[in-house]
Amino acid sequence: MTQIRTLLIGTVLTAFAATVAVAQTAQPAQPAAGLNGQAQIAVQGANAAPAAPAAQGVTPAPLAAPGSTDPLVQKRDADAKANAEYRASKKASKAELKAQEKAAKSQYKEQVSGAKINQKADKQAANNEMKIDMQGQAGEQTDGADVKH
Numbered sequence: 355m356t357q358i359r360t361l362l363i364g365t366v367l368t369a370f371a372a373t374v375a376v377a378q379t380a381q382p383a384q385p386a387a388g389l390n391g392q393a394q395i396a397v398q399g400a401n402a403a404p405a406a407p408a409a410q411g412v413t414p415a416p417l418a419a420p421g422s423t424d425p426l427v428q429k430r431d432a433d434a435k436a437n438a439e440y441r442a443s444k445k446a447s448k449a450e451l452k453a454q455e456k457a458a459k460s461q462y463k464e465q466v467s468g469a470k471i472n473q474k475a476d477k478q479a480a481n482n483e484m485k486i487d488m489q490g491q492a493g494e495q496t497d498g499a500d501v502k503h
Contacts, residue, residue, distance in 0.1 A: 422428060 422431075
């Protein structure tokens with residue numbers, strides 16, 4: 355029993371020592387508040403590892419590559435592409451619809467103006483015909499004095 359307890363305590367201490375050693379050699383994920391990139395390198399001290407790109411003023415590249423195998427990333431990219439295609443298609447359709455409406459409106463205006471011209475001509479013809487009829491009736495009335503009103 356004592357040997358098992360000693361063995362377990364030794365294993366725990368070894369694991370704890372390994373964890374502490376890894377924690378001391380690992381770089382911090384984010385710089386401390388108020389420290390710039392130069393101060394962060396000085397705080398890391400004897401670490402020979404190069405500084406992170408963000409500490410050097412370079413913006414890091416996106417974590418997911420274009421050919422990512424993550425299904426959620428692929429879905430997001432596919433959705434973004436589909437949305438962009440939909441917007442472009444919608445914009446083109448809207449422009450085409452406006453062009454069709456403009457053409458239809460100009461055709462309608464042309465037909466209305468033609469109808470107005472025809473209506474004027476019809477009125478003028480009706481007026482001329484009525485004037486001729488009235489003149490003919492006036493001539494008949496002077497010939498026949500016995501017409502009563």
